[in-house]
Amino acid sequence: MFTPRFFALVFVGCLTALAAHAVEFPVVEDEAARVVIVANKNDPESVELARFYADRREISRNNIIALDLPAGEEMDWIQFRDRLYQPLQKWLIEEGWLEAIEMDLVDDIGRRKVSTAGHRISYLVTCRGVPLKIRQTKDIPADAPEGLSDNLKTHRAAVDSELALINQNAPLRDGLVRNPIFGKSAPGMFEADAVVRVSRLDGPTYPMVRRMIESALEAEAHGLVGRAIVDIGGPHKRGDNWFRESAKILDGLGWVPQVDEERSTLPPSARADGVAIYLGWYAGTINGPFVEKGYQFAPGAIALHLHSYSAASLRLVNGGGWSGPFVARGVAATVGNVYEPFLEFTHHPQMLIGAMMAGATFGEAAYFSLPALSWQCIAIGDPLYRPTRTPAALQMERLDELPRRWASYLVARHLEVKLADAEAEVTPEESRTAGNLFGDYPTLALAWQAARMKERAGDKAGAVTQLGMAGYLSRIRVDEWGLVAQIANQLTEWEDHKSAAKVWKMLLNQPLSEVAQKRWLPPAIEAARAAGDFTDVVSWERALSTLTSVMDAEGN
Numbered sequence: 001m002f003t004p005r006f007f008a009l010v011f012v013g014c015l016t017a018l019a020a021h022a023v024e025f026p027v028v029e030d031e032a033a034r035v036v037i038v039a040n041k042n043d044p045e046s047v048e049l050a051r052f053y054a055d056r057r058e059i060s061r062n063n064i065i066a067l068d069l070p071a072g073e074e075m076d077w078i079q080f081r082d083r084l085y086q087p088l089q090k091w092l093i094e095e096g097w098l099e100a101i102e103m104d105l106v107d108d109i110g111r112r113k114v115s116t117a118g119h120r121i122s123y124l125v126t127c128r129g130v131p132l133k134i135r136q137t138k139d140i141p142a143d144a145p146e147g148l149s150d151n152l153k154t155h156r157a158a159v160d161s162e163l164a165l166i167n168q169n170a171p172l173r174d175g176l177v178r179n180p181i182f183g184k185s186a187p188g189m190f191e192a193d194a195v196v197r198v199s200r201l202d203g204p205t206y207p208m209v210r211r212m213i214e215s216a217l218e219a220e221a222h223g224l225v226g227r228a229i230v231d232i233g234g235p236h237k238r239g240d241n242w243f244r245e246s247a248k249i250l251d252g253l254g255w256v257p258q259v260d261e262e263r264s265t266l267p268p269s270a271r272a273d274g275v276a277i278y279l280g281w282y283a284g285t286i287n288g289p290f291v292e293k294g295y296q297f298a299p300g301a302i303a304l305h306l307h308s309y310s311a312a313s314l315r316l317v318n319g320g321g322w323s324g325p326f327v328a329r330g331v332a333a334t335v336g337n338v339y340e341p342f343l344e345f346t347h348h349p350q351m352l353i354g355a356m357m358a359g360a361t362f363g364e365a366a367y368f369s370l371p372a373l374s375w376q377c378i379a380i381g382d383p384l385y386r387p388t389r390t391p392a393a394l395q396m397e398r399l400d401e402l403p404r405r406w407a408s409y410l411v412a413r414h415l416e417v418k419l420a421d422a423e424a425e426v427t428p429e430e431s432r433t434a435g436n437l438f439g440d441y442p443t444l445a446l447a448w449q450a451a452r453m454k455e456r457a458g459d460k461a462g463a464v465t466q467l468g469m470a471g472y473l474s475r476i477r478v479d480e481w482g483l484v485a486q487i488a489n490q491l492t493e494w495e496d497h498k499s500a501a502k503v504w505k506m507l508l509n510q511p512l513s514e515v516a517q518k519r520w521l522p523p524a525i526e527a528a529r530a531a532g533d534f535t536d537v538v539s540w541e542r543a544l545s546t547l548t549s550v551m552d553a554e555g556n
Helices: 004-010 014-019 044-056 077-094 159-163 189-193 206-222 237-252 323-328 349-357 362-368 392-397 404-419 428-440 444-456 460-472 478-493 497-508 514-531 534-554
Strands: 035-040 064-067 098-106 112-119 123-127 198-201 227-231 258-260 275-280 302-305 333-337 377-381
Touching: 035 044, 044 064, 044 123, 044 206, 064 077, 077 098, 077 112, 077 159, 112 189, 123 159, 159 198, 159 377, 198 206, 198 362, 206 323, 227 237, 237 275, 237 349, 275 349, 302 349, 323 333, 323 377, 349 362, 362 377, 404 428, 404 444, 428 444, 428 460, 444 460, 444 478, 460 478, 460 497, 478 497, 478 514, 497 514, 497 534, 514 534
Parallel strands: 035 064, 035 123, 123 198, 198 377, 227 258, 227 275, 275 302, 302 333
Antiparallel strands: 098 112, 333 377
């Protein structure tokens, strides 16, 4: 059993680090009552999604407006003005959400001008079916501010980013607008009134979006549990520094993230089990271990992949960037860009994850970390989602209420805090306790940590035995494949070639993709050869030769 004494030994400093975080986000109790939800009345699933979300968050259905909107993800500026922006603004004024007076005057493209005083909206939520982006439209007069560079003189933008300025009197169309609440956890009244924070409930299918909502609620009930990955190697030093700062924040809060600094994205063979936080860049389409069929993130997962077109479409499971595929794989909160935003105007990952770990809702964190509006960036997820609603200490008190798999990840995370200190001594008592914890929560993730504890305590034989159990499994989860490969490689390093070969054989019996097979067959062959398992050597060499020929013919 996980004793308070052992908890103290392995988790020193994490709670104090959380308490000492520089930014604080006070809880606002009435936020749900002030959420306004926008749906497309021509899309029955859009309306049903709005009602589902309202009911799950106990938001009045009177807060839903269903507008006559076109189908598809893209609309032109005239459609945006006539079918979304102006009808929504008029309804918000009539219902008392915006403190504004409509005038008889119109601007140069026919938008009715308004005199605004403020608003009482916590979040505006757009549902799947509401168009995603506004394309560049012919015959729209330019209104770019003087001195704006040519590559910013465009009025194509994310629909949600334009709606964020709905409480302003005819804001500029061309270029971007500085976000007055960027970097402010407690913005002043005038700053807050200038922005309506918008988040989107959208994804490849209606059931996937429903699951995204439920995933956030599950994580709030139990606390965010799992592992963190930060993939740093991108094309610009500034962005790499953002991700390094993100890793430092997570490390200071006891997450001990898995950090990859290779210039490429995570390889297909990388460990990617139980991922609750993923931050990375820079690829146009989701790749690596995440593309394996059936891969799923942890409940409540927060994910960000920084790329110019990460949210070009939200309707594809394996294309259109990363944002839609993230939702398809169970992510609860993500951000993305519908068109080219340029690096400095995207969500800053270290601010997004820092804010959410400091107590912000996803909606707060998304706008805290975003420097520009009327531009290309969107937030996808329930804006009310607060992953710290159940704090770390309470998670430990309620450990037995968690599903066993996620309880094991919470335990494994605290073991990792101890192991992360290369100088820290692991006592035999701590090593035995780690082994007992594996008995309570028998998962591969905890077997890995318990084995490392034993090896650090000088019990290498016990560590080998602990990892060797992986070879006796018949089925493993898709997201655990990389961990199993890591276990096999460790057994080889510890010179238990028989066990390593057995673990490789178990892994190769899974429904691996061709890419994964090609990556893992060579080390499996070497392990089998070292173990004297020549039948497997011959079989695997033949399989590798056939696979290589097929993939070469296909150009892979």
